[in-house]
Amino acid sequence: MRIIVQKFGGTSVATDEGRSKAVAKIIKAKEDGLSVVVVVSAMGRKGEPYATDTLINLAKGIGSKVAPRELDLLISCGEIISTVVMTQTLEKHGHPAVALTGGQAGILTDKNFGEAQIIGINPEHILRHLGEGKIVIVAGFQGITAAGEMTTLGRGGSDTTATALGSALEAEMVEIYTDVDGVMTVDPRIIPEAKILRELTYQEICEMANHGAKVVHPRAVAIARDKKVPVKVRSTFSNDGGTLIHDGKTSRIITGIAHQPGMGLVLVKAKTGAMNSEDSVKIFKSLAEAMISVDMNSVSTSQVSFIVKQEVLGKVGDLLMPLGFNVELLPHCSKLSLIGVGMQEVSGIMVRVVEALHKHHIKLLQTVDSEITISCLVPEDQISQATKVLYNEFGL
Numbered sequence: 558m559r560i561i562v563q564k565f566g567g568t569s570v571a572t573d574e575g576r577s578k579a580v581a582k583i584i585k586a587k588e589d590g591l592s593v594v595v596v597v598s599a600m601g602r603k604g605e606p607y608a609t610d611t612l613i614n615l616a617k618g619i620g621s622k623v624a625p626r627e628l629d630l631l632i633s634c635g636e637i638i639s640t641v642v643m644t645q646t647l648e649k650h651g652h653p654a655v656a657l658t659g660g661q662a663g664i665l666t667d668k669n670f671g672e673a674q675i676i677g678i679n680p681e682h683i684l685r686h687l688g689e690g691k692i693v694i695v696a697g698f699q700g701i702t703a704a705g706e707m708t709t710l711g712r713g714g715s716d717t718t719a720t721a722l723g724s725a726l727e728a729e730m731v732e733i734y735t736d737v738d739g740v741m742t743v744d745p746r747i748i749p750e751a752k753i754l755r756e757l758t759y760q761e762i763c764e765m766a767n768h769g770a771k772v773v774h775p776r777a778v779a780i781a782r783d784k785k786v787p788v789k790v791r792s793t794f795s796n797d798g799g800t801l802i803h804d805g806k807t808s809r810i811i812t813g814i815a816h817q818p819g820m821g822l823v824l825v826k827a828k829t830g831a832m833n834s835e836d837s838v839k840i841f842k843s844l845a846e847a848m849i850s851v852d853m854n855s856v857s858t859s860q861v862s863f864i865v866k867q868e869v870l871g872k873v874g875d876l877l878m879p880l881g882f883n884v885e886l887l888p889h890c891s892k893l894s895l896i897g898v899g900m901q902e903v904s905g906i907m908v909r910v911v912e913a914l915h916k917h918h919i920k921l922l923q924t925v926d927s928e929i930t931i932s933c934l935v936p937e938d939q940i941s942q943a944t945k946v947l948y949n950e951f952g953l
Contacts, residue, residue, distance in 0.1 A: 564719035599635025625670035636696035660701030673708035713774020739800035821870035
């Protein structure tokens with residue numbers, strides 16, 4: 558049995574037009590001789606009736622504190638609604654289909670409500686329905702515990718459902734349909750002429766996703782990478798070939814640019830003398846205990862610096878100031894990352910980045926780098942300019 562998994566996001570299933578285009582993609586795969594498993598997200602985005610955020614606000618409108626178990630039970634309804642609507646749409650077009658929840662599809666998770674991890678998949682029910690010639694529609698973003706409790710998979714959960722099912726079913730391909738034509742070299746909202754990357758390695762897309770590119774969740778790609786299942790990112794609304802993600806190699810020096818807005822910079826200094834290792838331990842331990850994630854860490858004898866999401870910036874100050882440090886908080890920052898597997902073989906990339914930003918009077922607040930990534934922290938109001946500068950500098 559040749560199997561393909563197709564995932565459709567919220568914008569693809571929210572309207573009659575979107576569903577009609579999605580159904581055309583599904584039927585085409587079926588007519589090509591493939592057995593089709595479809596994963597769907599909740600219909601629409603924030604503010605629309607069945608969107609996940611709408612369901613969350615419904616519960617929180619009654620009381621601000623919602624138990625994680627009950628919240629998962631509620632927000633899983635959005636995807637279940639989508640499965641039934643898509644199943645009915647396919648039936649209307651003369652194609653037998655069946656709707657399954659994540660649990661009915663055999664997705665077993667741990668009991669970490671809201672951020673559950675998939676611990677196993679039993680594809681027996683899916684394979685039975687495929688053997689009967691049906692198109693199987695699975696609710697994304699969800700699973701079930703061994704005790705029968707409904708769970709959700711956190712951010713990017715429907716992508717994760719798709720690649721996990723693709724791996725378990727040994728699918729020929731996982732297609733992730735969205736409202737863009739593929740993975741771009743840079744955010745097209747900043748640079749409209751940005752090019753589509755026709756092929757990416759698992760390593761490249763994971764790095765881009767981890768640094769702010771929102772087309773595919775890195776956890777989903779990691780699952781596909783482990784079983785070497787090819788993933789294609791395409792648009793529901795066009796016939797563009799999209800971006801193929803696979804286990805290949807690349808000769809590109811720079812692949813693309815990603816950015817993360819809404820960050821804050823934290824600078825921590827001792828009130829007297831130099832910072833020491835005990836100070837660093839105290840700082841990062843207090844942040845870890847408060848479940849605050851940090852990035853772009855830099856530790857020296859003069860100061861410790863790092864970035865956090867801006868919404869927790871004030872909380873960081875409240876935590877660290879009582880510990881006897883001088884703490885400076887700088888809000889309204891953006892992290893800009895240049896990604897390229899080939900840069901590890903080429904010297905001088907960092908100096909080109911710094912010189913280009915300096916030439917255009919862009920304030921460089923902090924940098925970190927790894928083998929394939931250079932990240933720069935810049936003021937929020939300069940992120941578009943900084944992106945354009947590096948886009949032009951490296952000929953993307």
